[in-house]
Amino acid sequence: MRRMRAIRYDAYGGLEQVKLGELPEPRLGTGPLVRVKCAALNPKDSLFRKGKFALLSGRKFPKQCGLDFAGVVEREGGGLSVGTPVFGALNEWTFRRGTLAELVAPDAHEVAAIPPGVDAADAASIALVGLTALQALRDVARIAPGADVLINGASGGVGTVAIQLARVLGAKVSTVSSDEMRAFCTSLGSQEALAYSTLPEVLASRRFDTVFDVFGNLRFGKARGALKKNGVFVSTVPSLGRVVSDRLSRWSSHQERLVIVTPRRDDLDQLGAWLREGKLRAVIDSRFPLSDFAAAFGKLESKHTHGKIVIEL
Ligand SMILES: NC(=O)c1ccc[n+]([C@@H]2O[C@H](COP(=O)([O-])OP(=O)(O)OC[C@H]3O[C@@H](n4cnc5c(N)ncnc54)[C@H](OP(=O)(O)O)[C@@H]3O)[C@@H](O)[C@H]2O)c1
The missing domain is CATH 3.40.50.720 (NAD(P)-binding Rossmann-like Domain)
Known part of the structure; x- marks a missing residue:
C-alpha cells in the first residue's frame, strides 16, 4: 500500500505529541480520493488532540489533524471524476482521518467541486x-x-x-x-x-x-x-x-x-457559489507550509486569529 506524509500523533497531549510522519494512504469511503493542496485549522483540531473529548475520539492511535481541505480528485468517487478541483470538511470525531496529509478520502457528502475561478486556499478556508x-x-x-x-x-x-x-x-x-x-x-x-x-x-x-x-x-x-x-x-x-x-x-x-455542524454537499455547493459570485470572501489570517505545523497550531491556540490559518502542501 502507498504511504503518504501526514501530521500524526500517537498520544493525547500538547504540541510535542504532534509530528510530521508517514501513514498508509487512506481507505476510500463513499467519496473520491483527493490529493490535498491546502488545509485549514479549526479549534476542534487542538481540543481533540489535547484529549478533551477522548470519550468521543477514543484511544486508537495514530490520530490525524485537520478537517478542512481543498485539492484535486486522484481517484473518482461520489460522482466526482479524476482531475476535478474539490473542497470540503470531514465530519470526524475519532480523528482517524485528517486533512493535514497528502491524501484524504472524504465521504460523498463531505466534498463538493470548487467552482471555476475560486482559489483552493479560499475554498479550504470557508468549508x-x-x-x-x-x-x-x-x-x-x-x-x-x-x-x-x-x-x-x-x-x-x-x-x-x-x-x-x-x-x-x-x-x-x-x-x-x-x-x-x-x-x-x-x-x-x-x-x-x-x-x-x-x-x-x-x-x-x-x-x-x-x-x-x-x-x-x-x-x-x-x-x-x-x-x-x-x-x-x-x-x-x-x-x-x-x-x-x-x-x-x-x-x-x-x-x-x-449548532453542531454537519457537512452537506448542497451547503458546500452553496458556499462555493457565493465565493464565485463575490457574495462571500474567505478571510485568511496566515499561511504555513505543512512542515511548519507547530507554528500554525501555536497561532491557532493563541485564540486571537482573525480568519483562518491555512496549511499549504
Ligand atoms: N458546534 C460546532 O459545530 C462548531 C463548529 C465550528 C466551531 N465551533 C467552535 O466555535 C468556536 C469559535 O470557532 P472559530 O473557528 O471562530 O475560532 P477562532 O477562529 O480560533 O476564534 C478566534 C477569535 O476568538 C475571539 N476571541 C478571543 N477571546 C475572546 C473572548 N473572550 N470573547 C469573545 N471572542 C474572543 C478572537 O477575537 P479578538 O482577537 O478580536 O479578541 C478571535 O477573533 C470554537 O470554540 C470552536 O470549537 C463549533
Missing part, C-alpha cells in the same frame, strides 16, 4: 466555518430578511463568515469583537461594530432576533434579556446543559440552541 455559520443562521436561528442579529466573537473563523452570511440572508448585523477588530468587522459587513467592553450594556438595553455566540463564552442567562419574543440564542460550544436546553427551549418564547 467548516462556512457550514457552521450557514447552519447556525439559516437552519437553527432561521433568520428572516430584516432580522436583528448580534454576533459575539465576530473576528474569528466562524465569526468572519457569519457576518457575511447574515448579510447575504438579509439580516441587520451588529458585532462584538476586540476594539482593534471593529473596523475589520465593518469591512466584512457589520453595520454596528461594537467592542467587548460594551457587551453588558448592549445586552441590557437592546433586543435582537438572534444572538449568535460564536466564541461560546456567553451564558444564555446573560443573553436572554436581549432577545425579542421568539428570539433565538445560538451557541457553538456544546455542554450537557446546552444539549438539554436545545431540546426543551424549542417551545419557549426565548430559545437556547446549539
Whole structure:
C-alpha cells in the first residue's frame, strides 16, 4: 500500500505529541480520493488532540489533524471524476482521518467541486466555518430578511463568515469583537461594530432576533434579556446543559440552541457559489507550509486569529 506524509500523533497531549510522519494512504469511503493542496485549522483540531473529548475520539492511535481541505480528485468517487478541483470538511470525531496529509478520502457528502475561478486556499478556508455559520443562521436561528442579529466573537473563523452570511440572508448585523477588530468587522459587513467592553450594556438595553455566540463564552442567562419574543440564542460550544436546553427551549418564547455542524454537499455547493459570485470572501489570517505545523497550531491556540490559518502542501 502507498504511504503518504501526514501530521500524526500517537498520544493525547500538547504540541510535542504532534509530528510530521508517514501513514498508509487512506481507505476510500463513499467519496473520491483527493490529493490535498491546502488545509485549514479549526479549534476542534487542538481540543481533540489535547484529549478533551477522548470519550468521543477514543484511544486508537495514530490520530490525524485537520478537517478542512481543498485539492484535486486522484481517484473518482461520489460522482466526482479524476482531475476535478474539490473542497470540503470531514465530519470526524475519532480523528482517524485528517486533512493535514497528502491524501484524504472524504465521504460523498463531505466534498463538493470548487467552482471555476475560486482559489483552493479560499475554498479550504470557508468549508467548516462556512457550514457552521450557514447552519447556525439559516437552519437553527432561521433568520428572516430584516432580522436583528448580534454576533459575539465576530473576528474569528466562524465569526468572519457569519457576518457575511447574515448579510447575504438579509439580516441587520451588529458585532462584538476586540476594539482593534471593529473596523475589520465593518469591512466584512457589520453595520454596528461594537467592542467587548460594551457587551453588558448592549445586552441590557437592546433586543435582537438572534444572538449568535460564536466564541461560546456567553451564558444564555446573560443573553436572554436581549432577545425579542421568539428570539433565538445560538451557541457553538456544546455542554450537557446546552444539549438539554436545545431540546426543551424549542417551545419557549426565548430559545437556547446549539449548532453542531454537519457537512452537506448542497451547503458546500452553496458556499462555493457565493465565493464565485463575490457574495462571500474567505478571510485568511496566515499561511504555513505543512512542515511548519507547530507554528500554525501555536497561532491557532493563541485564540486571537482573525480568519483562518491555512496549511499549504
Ligand atoms: N458546534 C460546532 O459545530 C462548531 C463548529 C465550528 C466551531 N465551533 C467552535 O466555535 C468556536 C469559535 O470557532 P472559530 O473557528 O471562530 O475560532 P477562532 O477562529 O480560533 O476564534 C478566534 C477569535 O476568538 C475571539 N476571541 C478571543 N477571546 C475572546 C473572548 N473572550 N470573547 C469573545 N471572542 C474572543 C478572537 O477575537 P479578538 O482577537 O478580536 O479578541 C478571535 O477573533 C470554537 O470554540 C470552536 O470549537 C463549533
